[in-house]
Amino acid sequence: MLDILDIALLFFMAVTAISILRLKNLFAVVMLGGIYSLLSALIFVNLDAVDVAFTEAAVGAGISTVLMLGTLALTSREEKQEKKPSHKIWLPLMVCIATGAALVYGTLDMPRYGDPNAPIHKHVAPRYINDSMDEVGMPNIVTSVLASYRGFDTLGETTVVFTAVVGVLILLTGRRRRDKREPTLEELEEQEEEV
Amino acid sequence: MMFAAAAAALIVAIFLGLIRAYLGPTIYDRILAGNMIGTMTVILIAVHGFLAGRPEFLDIALVYALINFIGTIAILKYFRFKDLGHAGTDKGREEVEDDA
Amino acid sequence: MDMIFDILSWFFILAGSAFVLIGAIGVIRLPEVFTRSHAAGMVDTFGTALILLGLMFQAGGFNLVLVKLVMIGFFLFFTSPVSSHALVRAALADGAKPLAEDGSNLEGAYKEKGEK
Numbered sequence: 001m002l003d004i005l006d007i008a009l010l011f012f013m014a015v016t017a018i019s020i021l022r023l024k025n026l027f028a029v030v031m032l033g034g035i036y037s038l039l040s041a042l043i044f045v046n047l048d049a050v051d052v053a054f055t056e057a058a059v060g061a062g063i064s065t066v067l068m069l070g071t072l073a074l075t076s077r078e079e080k081q082e083k084k085p086s087h088k089i090w091l092p093l094m095v096c097i098a099t100g101a102a103l104v105y106g107t108l109d110m111p112r113y114g115d116p117n118a119p120i121h122k123h124v125a126p127r128y129i130n131d132s133m134d135e136v137g138m139p140n141i142v143t144s145v146l147a148s149y150r151g152f153d154t155l156g157e158t159t160v161v162f163t164a165v166v167g168v169l170i171l172l173t174g175r176r177r178r179d180k181r182e183p184t185l186e187e188l189e190e191q192e193e194e195v
Numbered sequence: 196m197m198f199a200a201a202a203a204a205l206i207v208a209i210f211l212g213l214i215r216a217y218l219g220p221t222i223y224d225r226i227l228a229g230n231m232i233g234t235m236t237v238i239l240i241a242v243h244g245f246l247a248g249r250p251e252f253l254d255i256a257l258v259y260a261l262i263n264f265i266g267t268i269a270i271l272k273y274f275r276f277k278d279l280g281h282a283g284t285d286k287g288r289e290e291v292e293d294d295a
Numbered sequence: 296m297d298m299i300f301d302i303l304s305w306f307f308i309l310a311g312s313a314f315v316l317i318g319a320i321g322v323i324r325l326p327e328v329f330t331r332s333h334a335a336g337m338v339d340t341f342g343t344a345l346i347l348l349g350l351m352f353q354a355g356g357f358n359l360v361l362v363k364l365v366m367i368g369f370f371l372f373f374t375s376p377v378s379s380h381a382l383v384r385a386a387l388a389d390g391a392k393p394l395a396e397d398g399s400n401l402e403g404a405y406k407e408k409g410e411k
Contacts, residue, residue, distance in 0.1 A: 001199045001202065001246060002243075002246065002247060005202060005206070005243070008206045008210075009206075012209065012210060012213060015213060016213065019213075019216075019217045023217070025219075027222055027225070028216075028217075028219060028222075028225055031216060031222075031225040031226065031228075031229050031270075032216055032217070032225075034229055034266065035213065035216055035228075035229055035232050038232060038233060038236045039209075039236075041236070041259075042236060042239060042240065042243075045240055045243060045252065045255060046243065050252055050254075050255055053255055054255055054258060057255065057258055057259050057262055058258070058262060061233070061262060061263070061266060062262045062265065062266050065266055065269075065270065066266070066269045066270075066273075069269070069270060069273045070273075073273065197301075197304055197305050197308045197309075197349070198308075200308065200309065200312060201308045201311065201312050201346055201349070203312075204312035204313075204315050204316050205312075205315060207316060207319070208315045208316055208318070208319035208338065211319035211320065211322060211323050212319060212322060214323060215322050215323055215331070221328060221386070221391065223328045223382060223385065223386040223389070223391065224328055224331060226382055227322070227328065227331055227332055227335050227382060228322065228335075230335065230339075230375075230378055230379075230382070231318075231319070231322060231335045231338055231339070234338060234339050234343060234371065234375060235315065235338065237343070237367065237371065238315075238342075238343050238346050238347070241346075241347065241350060241364065241367060242346065242350065245350055245353055250354065250360040250363075251360070253360060253363040253364065253367065254363065256363075256367055257363060257366060257367055257370070260367055260370040260371050260374065261370060261374075263374075264370070264374035264375075264377070264378055267378040267381070267382070268377075268378060268381060271378075271381045271382060271385045274385055274389065275385050275388065
């Protein structure tokens with residue numbers, strides 16, 4: 001049953017992606033993007049990756065939809081019609097097929113799902129599990145991995161998120177200042193009427 | 196078995212909602228479909244927990260129920276006031292009543 | 296006792312699934328946003344409540360799982376009518392007219408801005 005659920009959800013995701021390609025109304029694209037996030041989070045739950053599904057729920061379906069809407073408030077709501085594609089389709093198609101073939105070829109060497117002898121379970125995981133309490137002193141292994149063993153990685157991620165937030169704030173505050181001017185004129189007129 | 200039946204019904208319903216989200220025709224139809232798919236996702240996660248024999252995963256369904264509500268309200272606010280930074284105060288309410 | 300719980304579960308889950316399916320078909324078949332919102336409201340309230348009730352009988356007594364299910368039901372019970380109301384109100388304020396009884400507003404009564 002769980003396999004059937006996976007197949008159905010993947011099918012829905014493909015349908016959603018093709019719909020996003022075909023629609024010209026950008027708002028509909030944002031809504032379908034939110035639905036796509038919901039479906040992919042369901043797949044993560046089905047794969048037992050509950051923490052990833054948490055993130056997908058909060059970021060994909062929640063915040064990014066709102067950010068996209070904030071962007072749409074500043075730009076056009078319709079996609080610009082291109083009369084003729086400015087490039088040939090064959091070169092991008094070939095690149096996509098070549099990349100996809102390389103990725104599929106890469107999966108052939110992968111160990112079985114959940115194999116205890118897979119390299120990912122042999123490399124650093126035993127050390128984290130056995131020694132992290134002595135080396136870092138945190139009871140939670142995930143926290144010690146994120147904050148200590150991969151501290152620079154986390155620092156980089158935080159920088160990226162911070163930069164993104166600063167960019168969004170700059171865009172949105174510029175918009176709000178322009179809005180504030182209009183009500184002040186109306187308020188002035190209202191005050192005149194009252195007098 | 197009963198969980199499988201519920202999951203099948205929810206999957207079919209999600210697909211129907213997807214069709215409505217694609218067809219439109221207005222933005223409100225699409226928000227409606229997105230909201231409905233969100234609700235059904237919450238229930239599907241809850242059912243999935245029982246189906247896989249691990250009802251502990253219900254936490255994520257809980258989070259979803261709240262995020263879905265906040266997302267829908269944010270989208271509707273954007274369409275009502277054309278700006279997410281709007282305070283949505285009495286002035287906005289008067290506008291709504293005037294339009295209606 | 297388990298037998299009774301199983302039967303109750305079956306009943307509530309099947310009833311909830313029926314509501315979910317009927318509501319989804321309604322969202323496809325009904326003509327405009329207000330009637331569709333009625334169909335979606337059926338999914339949001341009756342469908343989810345009945346399925347959650349059916350799951351509660353399978354929680355295995357009074358434990359954390361039952362509490363979580365009750366909380367999910369509680370949140371959905373309060374949030375989905377609010378979002379339905381906000382949706383219909385926004386549609387109304389944007390100029391959508393409810394369908395007349397003779398079906399006169401069936402097409403072209405309202406359109407997306409920029410779409411003609």
